[in-house]
Amino acid sequence: MRRDWKLAQRWSEEEARDAIEAWQDSGLELDDFAAKNGLEVIRFQRWMAKLKHSASKPDVGERAPRMLPVRIVGSTTSEAEVMELVLENGVRVRVRSGFDPKALAELISAARSC
Numbered sequence: 274m275r276r277d278w279k280l281a282q283r284w285s286e287e288e289a290r291d292a293i294e295a296w297q298d299s300g301l302e303l304d305d306f307a308a309k310n311g312l313e314v315i316r317f318q319r320w321m322a323k324l325k326h327s328a329s330k331p332d333v334g335e336r337a338p339r340m341l342p343v344r345i346v347g348s349t350t351s352e353a354e355v356m357e358l359v360l361e362n363g364v365r366v367r368v369r370s371g372f373d374p375k376a377l378a379e380l381i382s383a384a385r386s387c
Contacts, residue, residue: 293321356368
């Protein structure tokens with residue numbers, strides 16, 4: 274159950290977003306909206322700045338993958354059925370032919386945080 278942002282002494286990020294959305298939907302000036310709801314304007318201003326700043330930085334899990342140089346060391350024997358990736362943090366990931374690309378992407382994502 275969500276707390277009412279009007280009653281919360283300290284806002285969570287979700288409550289701050291709800292409060293800012295309510296102000297924007299009200300059509301009132303920020304000063305008027307804050308006074309009507311018994312809140313300080315600075316509280317809105319700080320949260321708007323914080324949310325704007327956090328929106329400009331992508332979450333670690335949302336980073337676009339980087340392309341890195343690849344050196345293919347191959348063999349014509351059955352060893353060629355195994356591929357090895359060495360991530361930028363040194364973690365090695367080995368996969369056999371016929372691997373599930375989605376599972377590999379999840380594995381690489383998890384391995385990057387090691």
